[in-house]
Amino acid sequence: MKTFRKGGIHPSENKLSAGAAIEEFALPDVVVLPLSQHIGAPATPVVAVGDHVVVGQLVAEATGFVSARVHASVSGTVVAIEPRLNPQGIKQPAIVIRREEDQWAPEIDRSQRVVTECVLSGAEIIEKIRRAGIVGLGGATFPTHVKLTIPAGRKAEFVIVNGAECEPYLTSDQRVMTERSGEVVEGARLLAKALGVTRVLIGIENNKPEAIARMTEAAARYPEIEVVPLRMKYPQGGEKQLIAALTGREVPPPPALPIDVGAVVSNASTVLAVYEAVQKDKPLVERVVTVTGKGLKEPKNLLVRLGTPMSALIEVAGGLPEGDCKVLGGGPMMGRAMIQLDAPVTKGCSGITVLSGADASRQPAQTCIKCAKCVAACPMGLEPYLLSKGAQRQKWEALEAGDVTSCIECGCCQATCPAHLPLLDWIRLGKQTVSGMIRARAMAQTSRK
Amino acid sequence: MEVLLFTVLTLCALGVLSAVVLYFVARRFRVEEDPRIDEVEKMLPGANCGGCGFAGCRGMADALVTHEDISALYCPVGGAECMNRVASYLGKSAPVKEAQTATVRCGGACAQRPRTNTYDGARSCAVAASLYAGETGCAFGCVGFGDCVKVCTFGALRMNPQTGLPEVDPEKCTACGACVKACPKHIIELRKRWPGNRAVYVSCVSHDRGAAVMKACKAGCIGCGKCVKVCPFGAITLDKNLAYIDPQKCRLCRKCVNECPTGAIVLSNMKPLPVDKVQVKE
Numbered sequence: 001m002k003t004f005r006k007g008g009i010h011p012s013e014n015k016l017s018a019g020a021a022i023e024e025f026a027l028p029d030v031v032v033l034p035l036s037q038h039i040g041a042p043a044t045p046v047v048a049v050g051d052h053v054v055v056g057q058l059v060a061e062a063t064g065f066v067s068a069r070v071h072a073s074v075s076g077t078v079v080a081i082e083p084r085l086n087p088q089g090i091k092q093p094a095i096v097i098r099r100e101e102d103q104w105a106p107e108i109d110r111s112q113r114v115v116t117e118c119v120l121s122g123a124e125i126i127e128k129i130r131r132a133g134i135v136g137l138g139g140a141t142f143p144t145h146v147k148l149t150i151p152a153g154r155k156a157e158f159v160i161v162n163g164a165e166c167e168p169y170l171t172s173d174q175r176v177m178t179e180r181s182g183e184v185v186e187g188a189r190l191l192a193k194a195l196g197v198t199r200v201l202i203g204i205e206n207n208k209p210e211a212i213a214r215m216t217e218a219a220a221r222y223p224e225i226e227v228v229p230l231r232m233k234y235p236q237g238g239e240k241q242l243i244a245a246l247t248g249r250e251v252p253p254p255p256a257l258p259i260d261v262g263a264v265v266s267n268a269s270t271v272l273a274v275y276e277a278v279q280k281d282k283p284l285v286e287r288v289v290t291v292t293g294k295g296l297k298e299p300k301n302l303l304v305r306l307g308t309p310m311s312a313l314i315e316v317a318g319g320l321p322e323g324d325c326k327v328l329g330g331g332p333m334m335g336r337a338m339i340q341l342d343a344p345v346t347k348g349c350s351g352i353t354v355l356s357g358a359d360a361s362r363q364p365a366q367t368c369i370k371c372a373k374c375v376a377a378c379p380m381g382l383e384p385y386l387l388s389k390g391a392q393r394q395k396w397e398a399l400e401a402g403d404v405t406s407c408i409e410c411g412c413c414q415a416t417c418p419a420h421l422p423l424l425d426w427i428r429l430g431k432q433t434v435s436g437m438i439r440a441r442a443m444a445q446t447s448r449k
Numbered sequence: 450m451e452v453l454l455f456t457v458l459t460l461c462a463l464g465v466l467s468a469v470v471l472y473f474v475a476r477r478f479r480v481e482e483d484p485r486i487d488e489v490e491k492m493l494p495g496a497n498c499g500g501c502g503f504a505g506c507r508g509m510a511d512a513l514v515t516h517e518d519i520s521a522l523y524c525p526v527g528g529a530e531c532m533n534r535v536a537s538y539l540g541k542s543a544p545v546k547e548a549q550t551a552t553v554r555c556g557g558a559c560a561q562r563p564r565t566n567t568y569d570g571a572r573s574c575a576v577a578a579s580l581y582a583g584e585t586g587c588a589f590g591c592v593g594f595g596d597c598v599k600v601c602t603f604g605a606l607r608m609n610p611q612t613g614l615p616e617v618d619p620e621k622c623t624a625c626g627a628c629v630k631a632c633p634k635h636i637i638e639l640r641k642r643w644p645g646n647r648a649v650y651v652s653c654v655s656h657d658r659g660a661a662v663m664k665a666c667k668a669g670c671i672g673c674g675k676c677v678k679v680c681p682f683g684a685i686t687l688d689k690n691l692a693y694i695d696p697q698k699c700r701l702c703r704k705c706v707n708e709c710p711t712g713a714i715v716l717s718n719m720k721p722l723p724v725d726k727v728q729v730k731e
Contacts, residue, residue: 089582324567339566339581362569392573425571429579 001206003231004244007379009412011234011333013207017171017292017299022179024303025316027102031074031307032084032344033059034094038135039142040066045095051078056105056283059095062133068143068347069133070095071283073305075103087310087329087338094344097307107281114182115279118190125194125278132277133284133347138162138173138237138267139330141348144274147266148194150259156195157262160246161188161271163204163211164230164237167331170351172288173268175301177204177211181218184268187275188225195264200225201246202268205232234333235410239265241379253406269350289313289345293354295321304345310352311341326360328353333411363420374413374423380406384413388423391430396437399430405438407431485539486510492535493524498602500525500625513539520544526603526623548642549624551605551617555591555636556652556668556713558612562587578633586665589655591615591636597628619646641696645718649694649701651676652715656689663711670713676705 036042043060053059053072060070076099083091104110120128130145150156161184165173177184188200202219204212206229219225230236230245239258240251242265249261258265266274269288276282285306292299297318304313314320314327328335331353374384382403390399407427414424490510497505501524503512513519513535523546524531536543562585568577574596582588593613598606605621606628608614615628619642629637636654651670655662659671672690684698685705694705694714703722706714 088580089586089588091588336580361567422571422576425576425580426573429571429573429576432579 001229001231002245003233004236004241004379006244006381007377007412008233008235008241009377009416010232011168011415013232014168014292014294014332015171015174015207016169016294017290017301018174018208020171020175020299020301022175022288022301022303025305025308025313027074027099028305028308028312029099030079030309031097031099031305032094032309033070033073033097033307034084034086034092034344034346035060035070036092037070037141037306037346037348038068039140040064040068040146042093043067043070045081047078047081047095049078049081052076053078053097054103054105056108056285058283059097062130062143066143066146068135069131069283071133071285072097073285073307074099076100085340085343087340087343088336089339109280109282114186116186118193118278120193120278122194122196125190128278128281129194129274132273132282134270134273134277135284135347136267137269137273137287137347137350139334139348139350140239141346144266144270147264148191150195150264154259155262156197156259156264157199158247158264159188159191159195159197159200160242160263160265161200161202161268162237162239162242162265163202163208163215163268164242165208165268166205166232166234166236166238167333167335167351168234169292169353170290170331171292172290172301172350174208174211175290176272176288177208177268178214180272181211181214183275184271185215185218185222185225186279187271187273189222190274190278191264191266191271192224197264198224202227203230203236203242203246204228205230205236207232235379235408235412237267238379238408238410240408253403284347287345287347287349289349290351291317291354292351293356294359295325295354295356306347307344309342310338310345310349313345313352314341314354320354321356323356324360325354325356328355332359333415334409362422365421366419368419368421371418373416373418377412377416379410379412380408382407384423384427385421387430388413388421388426391426391433396430396434400434400437404430404434483514486514488538489513489535492527492531492538494526494531496526496602496623496625498526498623498625498627500623500627517541525549525625528623549639550619550622550642550646550648551624551626551628552638552640552648552650553591553597553615553617553636554638554650554652554654555614555634556715557585557587557590557666558614558668560612561668562590562666574631575633587655587657587662587669589634589636589657590653590666590669592634596631596633597637600627600631602627643701647701647719648715648717649699649703649706649719650696650715651692651694651713653713654691656691658690662690668712671711673710675708675710676714679704679708 041063044063045060047059054075057072059072062069076097079098080096084094086092126148134144135141163177192200212229216227243263273284289304290301291313300317327338329338387402387404411424493506501509503509519541523544533543564584565586568584572594574592574594577592583592595608597615603621605618606615609616624639653670655669662669662671670691674687676692677685677687682698684695706716
């Protein structure tokens with residue numbers, strides 16, 4: 001069975017919610033839609049306070065090419081356009097809508113029928129994806145239409161559907177692939193058509209046999225689509241790791257992109273959103289969120305309107321446990337701890353993990369014994385202990401030479417460190433600083449020209 | 450014996466040859482350097498702190514010698530005395546700059562600003578600030594891991610364990626600005642240094658609205674604007690719910706200190722205004 005070659009670890013799976021079917025979450029009374037739910041420039045509001053909006057109506061237009069639209073996720077009145085706290089306690093501009101009824105935009109097809117025919121051209125498909133405000137729903141939130149716009153001189157050979165979901169605890173993609181396999185397969189075909197590609201690979205880790213079976217069944221009609229079971233290893237769902245696992249090709253270090261080896265990777269939930277946008281004219285207004293963790297009584301997979309407060313989701317799953325706990329946006333490996341649970345669900349929120357007791361806190365850091373476990377675990381072939389030290393000593397040039405910008409922030413180094421050192425914390429700081437330096441240098445160069 | 454002689458002679462010949470080559474190379478590529486640069490470098494404090502904007506004292510010395518007008522160059526560590534000495538040696542007019550000291554503009558001590566969560570990542574302000582708002586309800590205030598203390602080469606900063614905030618020793622502070630750069634929350638400011646280290650400043654940088662500030666911290670500026678009205682010198686401005694006292698216009702009259710309802714305006718090394726002039730406050 002296939003997997004990627006370099007590094008990787010095997011954290012406990014803890015897929016508590018794997019058997020929980022997707023439930024539609026009750027409509028929230030108020031939604032908060034941040035203008036920046038994606039990588040790139042924040043969107044610009046096109047509604048004013050007091051306006052009445054319906055579900056699926058455009059409320060904020062993309063600002064420039066690398067940006068994404070935001071649509072109303074409930075029908076009602078816009079009550080405020082103001083900075084609101086994000087999960088990390090920092091204010092970011094957002095549109096606040098108070099819900100009245102549940103009125104959808106008339107062009108949206110809400111029937112369950114799976115549409116298999118598509119008469120649109122590739123460019124039209126990409127335009128529909130852009131208009132729907134779709135971004136990578138796996139967590140990276142990179143605008144999908146930008147990813148599908150292939151730079152001149154490159155050619156896509158594969159569409160890869162990322163169904164690895166290697167992150168412990170999270171099961172949203174798994175449930176989407178199990179329950180809506182037909183639509184995901186149609187979405188993958190649309191992506192292939194948009195790119196003019198004849199080969200689609202769907203990579204799913206072998207701890208999801210039901211999803212593999214359903215997807216294989218749904219894809220059986222189409223010879224160009226192949227469902228590939230993958231041997232479990234974290235971070236298989238990393239774009240570069242998945243490409244390596246499925247095609248054996250290695251993406252060179254930045255600024256190279258997956259398209260340089262002919263691959264375009266999209267997460268399974270994103271592919272479902274693409275299908276809905278193209279065939280049902282439905283913009284990205286809801287997503288599946290896993291609410292899980294050993295601290296919760298009833299781990300669930302919920303279909304949630306964007307902008308719903310996360311605290312409401314936690315309440316439905318049994319509420320926060322007694323005592324101190326850690327609430328993560330995402331899973332335990334890549335998730336970020338949250339301090340504002342009233343913050344809204346955004347496009348990139350694939351799960352909420354509640355850890356309690358001993359899981360909730362880190363072990364005290366000790367001294368590095370140079371065991372090099374982090375080097376062996378790094379799926380990008382970096383030297384995490386050196387990068388971490390370099391960031392502490394502010395040796396930015398050394399970090400750049402050590403290829404810190406290649407770091408995918410998967411957290412393998414930190415998870416495997418026997419001294420419990422906060423390696424990733426420092427490397428992330430180093431990566432931010434070095435990326436800033438590289439950008440500044442590029443700016444200086446262009447302005448000199 | 451013959452082998453030994455041959456070896457010694459070969460090495461000698463090589464040595465002579467290299468000496469000749471090096472002689473011509475050194476003449477051909479000789480760099481003319483002003484001897485005054487060495488002298489000026491000796492006059493500078495030798496802290497290599499970078500407070501002047503150059504990488505070290507050598508760079509500063511080079512600039513002092515080569516620049517015609519040195520009014521824009523200033524060594525904050527050596528101060529006026531050092532600059533005067535350098536200027537008289539070089540026969541140029543010394544740059545004039547008022548004395549400054551680093552000022553920590555956050556009064557959110559542990560007692561005033563309750564913790565709302567616990568951070569257990571790397572003990573660094575830069576890392577914590579890049580991750581989230583901080584351990585308290587205030588997203589603007591000091592995160593308290595002492596990055597400023599770590600960068601201070603003069604031992605002028607220390608963390609006060611009682612308040613959880615850094616404290617500046619104005620006697621040791623040279624206003625090199627290293628802490629200002631290191632603080633990810635931009636709390637530390639270089640302000641005019643009055644005789645006796647007297648100071649009046651707004652010890653808060655929160656742009657939150659009053660209610661949010663009150664909820665997060667008892668010592669924060671709520672942007673009420675009372676200080677702006679009472680200031681007879683027009684030194685105080687209010688921008689995005691935050692008062693700021695211009696150190697150039699402030700004359701230490703202390704009226705604002707008595708007016709401030711939260712105690713965000715801090716008075717140091719000075720007595721407050723006499724009691725009969727103080728309005729009764731809750």
